[in-house]
Amino acid sequence: MSGMSTNKNPYIVEKMTLDDVPAVAAIEQMVFPLPWSVHAFEHELRYNSTGHFVVVRLRQHSAVGKKTVSLRRNPKREPKQGPTPRLVLGYGGFWLLLDEAHICTLAVHPGWRGRGLGELLLTSLIDHATELHVAVMTLEVRASNLGAQKLYRKYGFVRVGLHKGYYSDNHEDALIMGTEHISSAAFQGRFQALKASLWPRLAAGGFSMQVDYQVTETRRR
Ligand SMILES: CC(C)(COP(=O)(O)OP(=O)(O)OC[C@H]1O[C@@H](n2cnc3c(N)ncnc32)[C@H](O)[C@@H]1OP(=O)(O)O)[C@@H](O)C(=O)NCCC(=O)NCCS
Secondary structure (H helix, E strand, O other), rough: OOOOOOOOOOEEEOOOOOHHHHHHHHHHHHOOOOOOEEEEEEEEHHHOOOOEEEEEEEHHOOOOOOOOOOOOOOOOOOOOOOOOOOOOEEEEEEEOEEEEEEEEEEEEEEHHHHHHHHHHHHHHHHHHHHHHOOEEEEEEEEEHHHHHHHHHHOOEEEEEEOOOOOOOOOOOOOOEOOOOOOOHHHHHHHHHHHHHHHHHHHHOOOOOOOOOHHHHHHOOO
């Protein structure tokens, strides 16, 4: 996956691996009323060849060529409790359905929002979809989720439909949003300009927030 990050920003976007799943599922439980389970993410990574999932983490915690990063303060003194999650600040993914990339998940840890990481993840998914010669990107978003809708609109997604009462927890409607052809000059012109203005924001970064995964809540169901 190219074009996901530059050396000037403190973050890196990498392909999601099974080692990332505990941290990803923990964030998922924090942010979504109907979260995917650990098992659901593992199933996606193992068996769904249409799935493309990424995580964002601090560059210094890149998983490439490294063993699993420990989150325990003193791993020598604390007993091992199964796989140790890698540090993950956010994640996203799409399913490739013919020439359509359907974004099925996108989330940033609550302590790391407002720094451009949602945009970094979305731009990475768009870049990857472009590499795969996808025509359009689509997604569903809760009608009340105005922050996420604003993010998607910024990147050229528009409302293309509505699923009435789509969400089983509160029967809220889902807006269906979609792009024009992502290889079109209009889409790419806007996209590249937005990406260019994202890098300085990412470079301003910040390391003050702690990551609290509450990993004990991610037991397999
Ligand atoms: C939506 C989400 C991924 C955004 O992540 P983020 O890292 O905070 O977003 P960014 O800092 O990259 O913000 C990018 C843009 O998103 C929009 N945005 C994000 N959060 C917003 C909010 N709370 N209110 C209004 N706009 C918001 C803005 O357009 C912003 O650009 P701007 O600062 O130039 O106005 C994050 O809030 C999240 O994880 N939410 C819970 C999960 C979720 O709802 N996922 C979407 C499911 S469809």
